[in-house]
Amino acid sequence: MKHLLLFDIDGTLVKFKTRRSRSIFMGMFLDLFGVETNHSDLPDFSGMTDLSILYSIADSTGFDRAKINRNIDRIWKYLIDEFRPISTKENLELLVNADVLLATLNKSNNITLGLLTGNFKGNAYLKLSVYDLVKYFAFGAFGDDYFDRNSLPPVAFGRANKLAGENMYSFLNSIIIGDSPRDIECAQANNMKVLAVATGLFSRQDLMVNSPDIILNDFSDIDKAIDALESLGVGL
Ligand SMILES: [Mg+2]
Known part of the structure; x- marks a missing residue:
């Protein structure tokens, strides 16, 4: 079978090796939407989908989920541009x-x-x-x-x-x-x-x-x- x-x-x-993802997601909310986030606004990322992480941060900061959906391609582009330089063997x-x-x-x-x-x-x-x-x-x-x-x-x-x-x-x-x-x-x-x-x-x-x-x-x-x-x- x-x-x-x-x-x-x-x-x-x-x-x-370090939890880089958290600061990248926080930077995205600030740079694309001018929204300041605290570490306490972020969920435990383990096992979450990136989309659910975005929604979770949006919910805890009063940001409209619909705005995430409308801008989703820009968001993925921002994130991949930030992840690319740090995605190294180091x-x-x-x-x-x-x-x-x-x-x-x-x-x-x-x-x-x-x-x-x-x-x-x-x-x-x-x-x-x-x-x-x-x-x-x-x-x-x-x-x-x-x-x-x-x-x-x-x-x-x-x-x-x-x-x-x-x-x-x-x-x-x-x-x-x-x-x-x-x-x-x-x-x-x-x-x-x-x-x-x-x-x-x-x-x-x-x-x-x-x-x-x-x-x-x-x-x-x-x-x-x-x-x-x-x-x-x-x-x-
Ligand atoms: Mg895992």
């Missing part, structure tokens, strides 16, 4: 063996790789490009598709099926791989299995609260990661 593996990016494949860490795991999985004819990330599409591929990981992901569902992460899996299935040329992927044979409680919730809301990995901001204990199907500390042991996927029914 074929499987679709949907990877999160931040905290799962790569991770910023600032962005490749999580241990993430590249080796992807290379291994990519060799299997029984596995299709896709993205399911809160990053808007441009930023998702920008981050992946730092470590030459773009080649593994022909498609995905992104933080500019919907504000609600739980709405993203059907988008990913649709794109996977379009690329395959037949209706072969659904919640039944797709698995989410991510580092935050929101990845786990997203899988569970869509009746999907989920492999959680504790390389982001959340510990194994934090992730256990949400009862993922399986948890790994990291991908340092590739055989262990493959075994974990096999325990979820994925055959290489």
